Amino acid sequence: MRNIIYPTIGILILLLIWQLLAAAIGMAWLLPPPSSVVVSLIDNAPLLAHHSLYTVAEALIGLLAATVLACLIAVVMSLIPLVRKICYPLLLISQMIPIIVLAPLFLIWFGYGMLPKILVVVLICFFPIAINMIVGLSAADEQMLLFYRSLGASRGQLLRLIRLPLALPYFFSGLRIAAAYSIMGAVIGEWLGAQSGLGLLLTRAQRAFDLPLVLAAIIVIILLSCLLFAIIKIFEKKFSPAS
Amino acid sequence: MQISVKDISKTFLMDGSTVKVIDNVSLTLERGVFASVVGTSGCGKSTLLQLLAGYYPPDSGRIVSEGNICLLPQDDLLLPWRNVIDNSAIAAEIRGSDVAAARKRAFDLLPLFGLEGFGNSLPSQLSGGMRQRAALLRTYIAAGDFWLLDEPFGKLDALTREAMQHWLKQVWQTLGVGVLFVTHDIEEAVLLSQRVFVMSPRPGRIINVLDVAADINDIERLELKKQIKSLL
Structure with missing residues (x-):
C-alpha cells in the first residue's frame, strides 16, 4: 500500500x-486546467477508445515481433561468436538512427496502414530486449558451464537448462522497458501519417487547437503504457520467481 | 574398480605466458578408498580434480576410469531455481536416462544426506552445510563410484565444518564410494583419509604418498601431520 x-x-x-x-x-x-482535460476525456471517451484500439494493436504486435526477433538474435549471437562480432555493431547502429527520421521513410515504403507503425515499434522495442538478453545469456560463469558440461551437457542443454533460466530476469527487465516504449513507438509512427490511432487524433486535435483533447490523449497514452508495464510485471512474477 | 592416472601434465596459458600447473602426476584410487590430496594454495590441486572430472584433457598422460566420476566444485553450483530433488536429478536429465527413477533415488537418500523434509526447498532456503550436502547428493546421483571433492568445507564455519567432516566419513562408509578429497588443511586430510597424496607447489607433483592406519593413535597422528608439514 x-x-x-x-x-x-x-x-x-x-x-x-x-x-x-x-x-x-x-x-x-x-x-487548459486539469478539470477541463478530465471533461474532454469523458466527452471524447468513445473517440479515444476507438483510436486507442489501433494504437494498442500496433504496439502489441510490434512488441511481440520485437521480443521474438530479439530473443532469436540474442541466442544465435551468444552461441556463435562470429555472428556476435558481426551483429553487435549493427545492433548499436540501429539505435543511433533517429526514429523520427526513419518513420517517414517507412511511410513512403509501406504506405499509411498499420505496417509502418508496427515497424517503428519493433525498432524501438527490439534493442532493450536484445541487449538485456545478450547480457543475461553470458551471465553463467565459466566454472558453472564447465561443471555441467562434465556431466555430459551439450551446448543446447547448457542453453536450455542453465543459460536461458539465468537470462530470464534480464529478459524481463528488457521487456519492461520495451513495453513502456511500445505505445510511444506506435504514436510516433501514427503522428507522421495514419488512418487511425492516437497519434492521428493528437495531430488533428492539435491543428484544431483543441488542447484539452491533446492532453486527454496524452493521459490515455500514459495510462496504456502503465497498464502494459503492469501486465509484464505480473508475467515476470509468474515466470521468473527467482528475480 | 579403480581410477588410474598415469603421467599426466597440464600447461595453461596465463597472461601470454605458459604456466605448467600439473607435472607428471600418477596415482590410483580404488573404489571404497578415501584419499586426500594436500598442498598449498595454487599448487594445482583443483586442476588435478578438474582433469579427472573431464573439464579438459591433459596435455600428456592417461586417465583411465572403470567407474563413474563426478566432481563437487568449490562453489556448490546448485541451480537456484531448482529445488533439492530437481538439482540432484539433473545428471539423469542431461544424460537422457530415467529422471523419475533418479528423483526417487534422491528422495530416498534425503535422510542420509541430512536433508529429510527439504526435498522441495530451494538452495537459497538452505544453510551452508545443507547446500554442501545437497550438492554431494547431486554428485552421488550423477556418479555412484568416485567422488572428487574440491575443498568442500572451505567456506563453512569451524563448528559446521567439524560436523560435516564426521558426517562425510559416515556417508562414505555407508555408500562405499571412492573419494579423492582436495584440501590445504593437513588436520582434515589426516582425520578423514586412508591415504594422503602430498603435492608440491606449482608445478604440482605428487612428492609423497602416506598411508593412514585405521587404528592410528594420537601420537602417531601428530607425527604424521609433522611429516606432511615438513614436506610442504
Whole structure:
C-alpha cells in the first residue's frame, strides 16, 4: 500500500500546481486546467477508445515481433561468436538512427496502414530486449558451464537448462522497458501519417487547437503504457520467481 | 574398480605466458578408498580434480576410469531455481536416462544426506552445510563410484565444518564410494583419509604418498601431520 501512496502524492501535487498555474494565467485555450482535460476525456471517451484500439494493436504486435526477433538474435549471437562480432555493431547502429527520421521513410515504403507503425515499434522495442538478453545469456560463469558440461551437457542443454533460466530476469527487465516504449513507438509512427490511432487524433486535435483533447490523449497514452508495464510485471512474477 | 592416472601434465596459458600447473602426476584410487590430496594454495590441486572430472584433457598422460566420476566444485553450483530433488536429478536429465527413477533415488537418500523434509526447498532456503550436502547428493546421483571433492568445507564455519567432516566419513562408509578429497588443511586430510597424496607447489607433483592406519593413535597422528608439514 505504501508504495502506492507516495507516487499518488506526487501526481496530486503536480495536478494542483497545474490547476493553480492555469487559473493564474487565465487563458484556458492556451493552458487548459486539469478539470477541463478530465471533461474532454469523458466527452471524447468513445473517440479515444476507438483510436486507442489501433494504437494498442500496433504496439502489441510490434512488441511481440520485437521480443521474438530479439530473443532469436540474442541466442544465435551468444552461441556463435562470429555472428556476435558481426551483429553487435549493427545492433548499436540501429539505435543511433533517429526514429523520427526513419518513420517517414517507412511511410513512403509501406504506405499509411498499420505496417509502418508496427515497424517503428519493433525498432524501438527490439534493442532493450536484445541487449538485456545478450547480457543475461553470458551471465553463467565459466566454472558453472564447465561443471555441467562434465556431466555430459551439450551446448543446447547448457542453453536450455542453465543459460536461458539465468537470462530470464534480464529478459524481463528488457521487456519492461520495451513495453513502456511500445505505445510511444506506435504514436510516433501514427503522428507522421495514419488512418487511425492516437497519434492521428493528437495531430488533428492539435491543428484544431483543441488542447484539452491533446492532453486527454496524452493521459490515455500514459495510462496504456502503465497498464502494459503492469501486465509484464505480473508475467515476470509468474515466470521468473527467482528475480 | 579403480581410477588410474598415469603421467599426466597440464600447461595453461596465463597472461601470454605458459604456466605448467600439473607435472607428471600418477596415482590410483580404488573404489571404497578415501584419499586426500594436500598442498598449498595454487599448487594445482583443483586442476588435478578438474582433469579427472573431464573439464579438459591433459596435455600428456592417461586417465583411465572403470567407474563413474563426478566432481563437487568449490562453489556448490546448485541451480537456484531448482529445488533439492530437481538439482540432484539433473545428471539423469542431461544424460537422457530415467529422471523419475533418479528423483526417487534422491528422495530416498534425503535422510542420509541430512536433508529429510527439504526435498522441495530451494538452495537459497538452505544453510551452508545443507547446500554442501545437497550438492554431494547431486554428485552421488550423477556418479555412484568416485567422488572428487574440491575443498568442500572451505567456506563453512569451524563448528559446521567439524560436523560435516564426521558426517562425510559416515556417508562414505555407508555408500562405499571412492573419494579423492582436495584440501590445504593437513588436520582434515589426516582425520578423514586412508591415504594422503602430498603435492608440491606449482608445478604440482605428487612428492609423497602416506598411508593412514585405521587404528592410528594420537601420537602417531601428530607425527604424521609433522611429516606432511615438513614436506610442504
